[in-house]
Amino acid sequence: MKLTHRSLAIDTLSGELKLWLSAAAGRRFGLLSSLDGNQLIILLLDPGPGMAELWESPVHNNSYKSLTLRFPQLHWFERILWDLFGIVPRQHPRLKPIVVHEQYPPDFFPLRGRQFLPGDERVERAPVNYMEVHGTGVWELPVGPIHAGIIEPGHFRFSCFGETILNLELYLGYVHRGVEKRMTEVPWQKARFVAESAGTDTAAAHALAHAIAIESLFEVEIPAAAQALRTVALEIERVAMHIADIAGIMTDIGLVGMAAAMAKLRGTALNTGQLITGSRFLRSYVLPGGVASIPTAAQAAQVKVSMDELRKQLKPLLSMLQNNYAALARMEGIGTVKRSLAMEFGLVGIAARGSGVNYDTRSHFAHGLYPQEAPLIATEAGGDILARTQVRIEELWSSLDIIKKLISTGADAAVAHISLPEQLPANAQTAGIVESFRGELIHLCVTGEDGRIKRYVIKDASFNNWTAIPIAVRNNLIADFPLCNKSLSLSYSGNDL
Amino acid sequence: MLKLFTHLITQKRATIAQICPPLPETARGLPAITTQPCSGSECNACAQLCPTDAIAINDEKNESGSAKVALDLGACIGCGLCFQNCPTGTIAETLSTRNATKRREDLILTNDKALNGDKALNSDKASKNDNAAPKESQSTVPTAPTPNPFDRSLYVRVVSTGCSACDLELGASGNPIFDIERFGVHIVASPRYADALLVTGPVGKSMQPALLSCYKAMAEPRVVVAVGTCAISGGVHRGGYAQANGVDSILPVDVYIPGCPPDPWQIIYGALLGMGREGLCQPEKEIVRMHNQTPGLTK
Numbered sequence: 001m002k003l004t005h006r007s008l009a010i011d012t013l014s015g016e017l018k019l020w021l022s023a024a025a026g027r028r029f030g031l032l033s034s035l036d037g038n039q040l041i042i043l044l045l046d047p048g049p050g051m052a053e054l055w056e057s058p059v060h061n062n063s064y065k066s067l068t069l070r071f072p073q074l075h076w077f078e079r080i081l082w083d084l085f086g087i088v089p090r091q092h093p094r095l096k097p098i099v100v101h102e103q104y105p106p107d108f109f110p111l112r113g114r115q116f117l118p119g120d121e122r123v124e125r126a127p128v129n130y131m132e133v134h135g136t137g138v139w140e141l142p143v144g145p146i147h148a149g150i151i152e153p154g155h156f157r158f159s160c161f162g163e164t165i166l167n168l169e170l171y172l173g174y175v176h177r178g179v180e181k182r183m184t185e186v187p188w189q190k191a192r193f194v195a196e197s198a199g200t201d202t203a204a205a206h207a208l209a210h211a212i213a214i215e216s217l218f219e220v221e222i223p224a225a226a227q228a229l230r231t232v233a234l235e236i237e238r239v240a241m242h243i244a245d246i247a248g249i250m251t252d253i254g255l256v257g258m259a260a261a262m263a264k265l266r267g268t269a270l271n272t273g274q275l276i277t278g279s280r281f282l283r284s285y286v287l288p289g290g291v292a293s294i295p296t297a298a299q300a301a302q303v304k305v306s307m308d309e310l311r312k313q314l315k316p317l318l319s320m321l322q323n324n325y326a327a328l329a330r331m332e333g334i335g336t337v338k339r340s341l342a343m344e345f346g347l348v349g350i351a352a353r354g355s356g357v358n359y360d361t362r363s364h365f366a367h368g369l370y371p372q373e374a375p376l377i378a379t380e381a382g383g384d385i386l387a388r389t390q391v392r393i394e395e396l397w398s399s400l401d402i403i404k405k406l407i408s409t410g411a412d413a414a415v416a417h418i419s420l421p422e423q424l425p426a427n428a429q430t431a432g433i434v435e436s437f438r439g440e441l442i443h444l445c446v447t448g449e450d451g452r453i454k455r456y457v458i459k460d461a462s463f464n465n466w467t468a469i470p471i472a473v474r475n476n477l478i479a480d481f482p483l484c485n486k487s488l489s490l491s492y493s494g495n496d497l
Numbered sequence: 498m499l500k501l502f503t504h505l506i507t508q509k510r511a512t513i514a515q516i517c518p519p520l521p522e523t524a525r526g527l528p529a530i531t532t533q534p535c536s537g538s539e540c541n542a543c544a545q546l547c548p549t550d551a552i553a554i555n556d557e558k559n560e561s562g563s564a565k566v567a568l569d570l571g572a573c574i575g576c577g578l579c580f581q582n583c584p585t586g587t588i589a590e591t592l593s594t595r596n597a598t599k600r601r602e603d604l605i606l607t608n609d610k611a612l613n614g615d616k617a618l619n620s621d622k623a624s625k626n627d628n629a630a631p632k633e634s635q636s637t638v639p640t641a642p643t644p645n646p647f648d649r650s651l652y653v654r655v656v657s658t659g660c661s662a663c664d665l666e667l668g669a670s671g672n673p674i675f676d677i678e679r680f681g682v683h684i685v686a687s688p689r690y691a692d693a694l695l696v697t698g699p700v701g702k703s704m705q706p707a708l709l710s711c712y713k714a715m716a717e718p719r720v721v722v723a724v725g726t727c728a729i730s731g732g733v734h735r736g737g738y739a740q741a742n743g744v745d746s747i748l749p750v751d752v753y754i755p756g757c758p759p760d761p762w763q764i765i766y767g768a769l770l771g772m773g774r775e776g777l778c779q780p781e782k783e784i785v786r787m788h789n790q791t792p793g794l795t796k
Contacts, residue, residue, distance in 0.1 A: 101703040110738050145707045148686035150655045151663045153704060174704045175658060178737035185737075186548075193548040193574060194733045200662030200758065244665070257505050263672035264511045270669075271521070278525030281662050281758065284576040320501055493660040493698075 001216050001366065003043070003429045010040070010057045010064050017042070017055075018070065024048055026359070029346060030431070030442050031459040032067070032077040034437050036113025037085040040064065041455075043431060043444055047364035052290040054444075062122035063088040073346030076467060083112040083173075084180075088121045094131075095123065099173035099496050110181055111455075130169045133159035138166065141478065145174045152492035163477045168470040172495055179497040184457035188214065188424055192287055192454065195403075195443065198458050199494035200281050201241060204233040205436030206458075207286035209443035212367055212432030214288035217425050217447065224412030226290030228406040231368030232303075233273070233282050233291070235399040238437040239310070240269035241489075242392045242399070248486040249389060250321060253330045258317055265313055266463065272306045272403075275299055290417025300411035307404045311397070318393050331386035335472040335484035337381055342468070349439015350395075351465045351488050354388035356381040361440050364431040373402060379449045385487040426451045436461055438489055460494030498505045501728020511673040517643045517766045517778040519592040526592040527570060527755065529785055530606045534563030535587035543568075543579035543588055549726075549733055552588075563587065565609035568605060571601060571729040574757035583777035586787040595769035595775070597754040601745065604729070604753055645773030646718055647692050650681040653768070656711055658741075662758040663725035667697065670761035677761075680777070682768050688714040693771055696748075697758075699727035699734045699741035712748055720771045721753040724764060729753050746766070 005241050021027045021044075030043030030052060037195055042055040066089035068075040078089040083100045086109035099333035100110065106124040107116070118124060132140070138161050145153035155171040168208065183191050195210035196203040208230055215222060247262035272279040274293045277285035285292050295303070321327050337347070342355035352359050361367075362374040380387035424447050432443045439461030448454035465488055472484045504739045527719035537556045538544075543566075544552045547718040566587055568579070575786050580590045587608070598604050657664045670677040671684065685691050688711045700708055712721070723744040726732040731742040744750050754767035 097645045099703075103702045103706070145704065146656050146711055150657065150668050150684060152657045152659075152661050152664065153707065174707065175660070175698060175701060176703055176739055177659075177699055177701050177734040177741045178739040182734060182737055186733075190548040193576060197574075197727075197733050197757075200660045201665055203662070255501075257501050260673050261505065261508065263669070264508075264674060267511075267669070267672065267674050271523075274521065278523065278577065279575075280524075280666075280760070283574075283757070284525075286576075315506055316500070320504070441761070471647055491661065 001052060001212070001431055001433070002219070003052055003431055005056065005429060007056050010059060013040070013055075013057050014065070014070055017067070020044060029071065029073055031434070031444065031457060032074055032081065033457050034059075034081060034085045034087060034111075035446060035455045037087060037111070038114065040081075040087075042238070043442065045433070047361075050364045050366060052431055052433070059087055060163055061119055061121055062086065062262065063090050065090050066092040068092055070346050073464070076463060083109070083330065084111050084121065084317050086112050088114070088123050090121070095174065096128050097125060099176040100206070101123065101173055101176075110178060122384045128171050130157045131167060132172075133166050135161075135162070137161055152281065154217050154492050158478065158481075160200065160478060162480070165473045165476055165478060165481065168473050170466060170470065172466070172492060175493045175496040177497065180456055180458060184453045188453055191456075193284070195458070196283055198497055199460060199491050200283065202237065202436045202438065202441065202460070202491065202494060203285055204237040204282040205230050205434045205441050208234060208367055209432035209434040211286055211288045212434070213430045213443045213445040214420070214424075216430035216432070217445065218420055219430050220289075221419060222290055223413065223415045223418065225294060225410045226417060227417070228368050228410035229276070229291045229294070230286050231370065231373060232403050232406050232410060233285055234368055234434070235403045236269060236276075237282055238399045239396060239403070240266055240273065241437040243269060243314070245391055245486060245489045246318070246321070246389060249331075249385070249483060250485055252482045253327050255321070255324070255327065258320060263340065265310060268310055272303055275302060280357045287417060289420050290415070293415060294413050294416045295407070295411050300407045303407045304404050307400045309358040310386050311400050314396065321389075322393075328386065330483060331384065331389060334386055334476055334480050335385045337468050337471050339381070339474045342383070342470055345467045346464050347468055348464045349372055349435075349461045350388050351468045352439065353377065353379045353391045359440075361433050361435040367432065367434045369406065370435070373406065375402065385483055388487040417469060424451045424453065438462055438491060438494070439465065458497055460491055462491040462495045465493060466490055472489055500555065504523045504583060512676045513740045515779065517594045517762050519781065519784050520594060520760060520762070522781060524592065524760070525575065526590045526786070527573060527596055528588050529566055530566055530578050530608050531586060531589050531785065531787070532561065532608065533586040533787070534561065535566050535585055535608070537564035538699070538726070540584060542584070542720055546582055547746055548576055548578075549574055549618065549735070557743075559609050563608055565607065567605055567607040567609065569594065569605050569730070569764040570755040571604040571753060572732065572735070573755060574726050574732055580786075581788050584636050584789055586789045590786040590788065591783055592761055592786070593781070594762035595778060596756070596763055597770050599752055599770060601729070601753060604696070604755055617745035628782070646737060647720070647772045648774055651693050651772050652683050652685045653693045653695050654685055654688045654711065654715070655695045655697070657697045658700045658704040658708065659725065659727045663697035663728070666758045666761050667695065667764060670764045675761040675765060677765050677768065680765070680769060680772070680774065688712070689716070691715055691719070692767055693720045693722055694769075695722045695724050696744045697724045699731040700744055700747065701734075701739040701741040703739075705747055709747060721748050722752040722754065722767055722771055723750045724754045725759055726755055726757045729755060731732045732757060774788075
């Protein structure tokens with residue numbers, strides 16, 4: 001979508017933000033970042049009318065008073081702002097690196113566009129420090145960056161009393177690859193492949209958010225069939241990954257038979273994706289202008305059969321999980337995130353809806369055939385592992401319905417995609433907001449004088465939701481950590497970029 | 498519990514019996530170079546479209562009169578643009594799942610014999626490996642002693658440094674459909690008792706010390722497998738400030754498995770290659786699709 005642009009002075013920023021956010025229900029922060037280290041940019045979302053604004057505020061002497069003090073959900077954004085640009089948010093309560101580690105030189109800030117000047121406030125990078133808990137019997141458990149199973153890397157530092165977790169400190173960034181910088185280095189026609197690789201388990205959602213951001217620059221109309229197929233791709237991804245996440249929970253509870261049966265069903269979902277897109281991960285399918293190809297009516301019929309099959313097979317398995325006392329004992333009241341904290345820290349996706357927050361971007365922001373075809377928002381009040389699992393199950397059913405309904409409207413159409421002009425418009429700002437299976441995913445694109453991408457910001461759902469895991473595990477057993485973790489389904493690569 | 502048991506025993510066998518079969522017809526395969534002559538740099542469609550600059554075209558003609566094409570499968574992310582847009586059929590699509598190699602240079606597909614042996618599709622893979630033997634001794638890559646100590650069992654430590662797609666496909670290769678464990682491959686939770694180090698992702702700067710310490714913790718003999726295009730070359734991330742240029746920039750690699758992500762069968766083939774058990778795969782007729790002609794053409 002196109003963004004309304006507003007410039008304001010940094011000392012009025014905090015007050016203006018407060019005013020704007022409280023002016024209508026549901027208004028929230030999309031992201032906070034910078035273009036080149038000389039200013040703050042803040043994307044503000046207004047889910048009611050499905051609009052967004054981009055605020056810009058120049059930073060003087062390389063620092064400003066931290067906004068986290070007033071808006072706790074910005075704490076992670078301000079840390080990464082310092083990480084990437086070297087801008088110092090003064091009085092930030094926990095300023096330490098997220099993605100740029102001590103392997104890099106202390107004054108290296110990868111996206112910073114200008115040299116430091118005399119008079120600039122500076123904080124150099126130092127090895128990360130962990131908050132320590134002191135007291136008799138308190139001990140520390142370091143885990144990672146390499147984990148025991150097949151999973152992305154990240155470091156967790158638990159402070160425990162006996163088996164009970166008192167505090168969890170996160171240190172991520174091990175899969176920092178420089179995605180945002182790379183987005184500005186390649187020709188825009190090839191940028192979609194980089195966007196997908198930000199997190200390939202979310203390839204369809206990333207590709208869609210990217211496509212929307214690019215298309216909004218040109219203000220073009222996308223063929224209806226392509227819009228339907230984009231929606232289908234997004235939902236196939238959701239089905240496959242929700243199945244994977246529920247299977248993960250089953251594995252960690254010890255229900256390996258069920259988990260194996262789920263793994264097989266995930267195969268059905270992936271093969272459906274492959275049928276339409278040629279890729280189990282729906283890669284290179286959604287592109288600026290439309291989609292790569294149109295399935296035939298026969299393929300669409302096959303997709304419908306697969307969806308019916310999935311529903312039939314999932315039903316007994318999921319009901320077994322929901323009625324298994326051992327499973328319920330592991331999920332009920334464990335890993336609780338209160339609604340007030342979910343709101344305060346701006347959680348999104350399953351983590352928010354499992355805590356009773358009624359926010360699903362499919363109901364608010366245009367992407368694919370949303371919001372017209374948006375399902376009812378599935379929420380649960382519990383805030384625990386069970387609540388998040390229930391939300392996943394509800395969403396599985398609605399996604400299967402959406403796929404069945406929309407696949408036929410997309411099949412056998414004549415035009416898969418329209419071609420876009422070679423040159424991007426200069427000095428424009430757009431965003432693509434998509435509900436990935438993890439939640440709100442934002443791609444923000446800003447072009448420069450020369451019509452090239454000047455700054456590209458990717459905000460994965462996990463960027464908001466990593467904060468939830470230390471909250472969820474507090475006062476729970478170490479043995480319940482894997483379950484809490486699976487139920488939040490956090491992406492390392494989407495966060496680290 | 499009884500319900501679950503009933504459910505499980507009423508399931509039909511999910512496991513695919515054939516080992517490393519071709520990808521399904523619906524899949525988009527990896528590119529392959531055929532003996533069809535290329536018209537040279539005046540076309541250049543593939544090289545321009547390639548998102549990772551994996552294709553180089555040299556107008557100098559080879560002995561059959563075609564411009565020389567070199568395609569680095571180790572940089573290929575499998576987008577399919579090259580073979581979909583090749584007017585001469587020089588670059589086609591292969592559905593083979595047996596793409597892993599033991600040497601990095603074998604991933605460079607070409608119709609230029611002088612550059613890299615005859616790797617156009619009419620050559621057969623077995624003889625290529627024989628020719629490779631003398632070259633291998635000069636390379637810095639250590640080879641596992643013969644006979645292969647891992648031919649019946651391979652304990653695998655997986656280190657992820659990437660975007661999790663390869664990890665998910667690795668996980669899938671252990672599911673009931675592909676069942677990598679039937680070949681004696683077990684995923685283990687520590688490098689201390691692992692035989693093989695499977696690395697996914699491009700190994701950015703922040704992950705390099707951890708990966709090295711994992712490698713050092715392994716007893717010899719050990720093999721290192723680079724799973725996926727990022728692990729081989731860095732893929733779309735190559736050359737950036739994060740120095741995410743693949744595993745072999747910091748460790749010797751024994752097996753390279755291309756793909757973005759590789760299909761579970763491609764991963765299994767790579768594991769079998771590391772065990773010296775690739776002979777388990779029945780001989781297959783490689784299915785090659787040329788997009789400028791009738792699709793589904795079998796060569």
